[in-house]
Amino acid sequence: MPSDGQRHGSRWRRERIVRLASTTGLASVEELAAEFDVTASTIRRDLAQLTTEGRLARTYGGAIALDPHPESTLRQRIGDAFEQKQGIARWAAGQVRPGENVLLDAGSTVGALALELRTTFPLTVATTSMTVLQALADVDEIHVQCLGGTLRHVSQGFVGPLTEAALDRMTFDRAFLGADGVTADSGICEAELDQTRLKELMADRAEHVYVLAHAEKLGRRPFHAWARLPRGWTLVTDDGVDPAALAPFLAAGIRTVVTDADGTQV
Template sequence: MPSPSSQPPVSQAQGSRARRDRIVDLATTTGLASVEELSRLFEVTPSTIRRDLARLTAEGRLARTYGGAMALSAHPEASLRQRTGEAYDEKRAIAQWAARAVEPGETLLLDAGTTVGALAHELRAIKELTIATTGLTALHALADAEGVHVECLGGTLRPLSQGFVGPLTEAALERMSFDRVFLGADGVTVEKGICEADLRQTRLKELMARRADHVYVLAHGGKLGRAPFHAWATLKEGWTLVTDASAPAEQVRAFEARGVRVEVAGSG
């Protein structure tokens, strides 16, 4: 098994988020890595690495082991609760941009997930909306919202994502159409589309996209170009990626080159 110290060094200029992402990648390929090895690799102090590991553990992306080493969690998909505090400011900026795209009186479809849940909270201020959702986070945010009619697309609940999937959800979708759909993602790439942990999720996202006039994928910069799982949803041309100012410029250009409209929230 290759040692993390055999990997090329990473410039400190890439920032703490890029370093944490690289740590997760290394854990995936090597299984274990010590604080000392990571400190040498990234040219930062051991205390900086310990803070990185503590944050990654809190986010559910890694599990700590004895002696300061770390390993991938037994279940690589973080729960919705674990992801709630991740990239909070970025998700809020994305949610605020998406809410400004909505007009009073529209009928919307909301996916499960934390970023779409943040959007649901922003939508409480818009009157005369009809909103259907597959996510418990959005349902909780909208349950007592005045002037918003809420439809729950039931089905089989996935505890990790707190979202409904399966044939009952899909059957309910066939009876409705929407002005806009807002989809979440575990990762999104130019080549393959939306990456998710479960094939039922990717099938559902494709069906959701077909039922709406306008399709938006909400994904903060850390999710662009990432493929943590092996289930994919492909989208027809004409969809919009809503990301934030942390999105790598090369990723934004790559999506735009494929005809995807990219909106960078919080960029001024």
């Protein structure tokens, strides 16, 4: 009888190898052979093929991911922690008052917030997000302003000097920011510096700043670009958060809001 690794085939196995190497940073031939119940020579052929494709770099006895923390696309992230993001979005929507000027960042949780805001009007929403534009495009009572610029396809958000120039002419009652990771000492972590510079500018233009981040993002440092946040910002996360992950934010005096799936603060 063929093993699971054999039954799934080489293409499936190679995709799994890339994912494992991206998670752990380093994958050995022996570990991968045991994981997929195939021979070491089979794994070596897989690694050779993935190296040729430019997806891994060979090391002595194994392989290392070219990027240990690849940035997920917006489409990939939408289904992650779905209920938690909905709860965060519902609480955030409850902070917005009719008549306000609101700034919405790119990201899946902020996209969920846009859907919750469809019944809050009159309202002015400025955004860098294609997802937000699509969510609010047919709501006549909401005035939508697109902060254009260069589209990052992976996040479906606009960045760059044109976006920054538009922001320089505007102020907002509230700004809601997304994050790939967030820490109490360094702020928001993102894949590229143009993202973090833009988030800093967005935070500077708003009276109230909220970072929407489900529990798994707290304390994470997946990349090397950071956005510093002004004093008085609010972290909004879900009730699955580990108290140890929340503790640095509380110790730093950062306002923290923990919500359940219904958007109720707990």
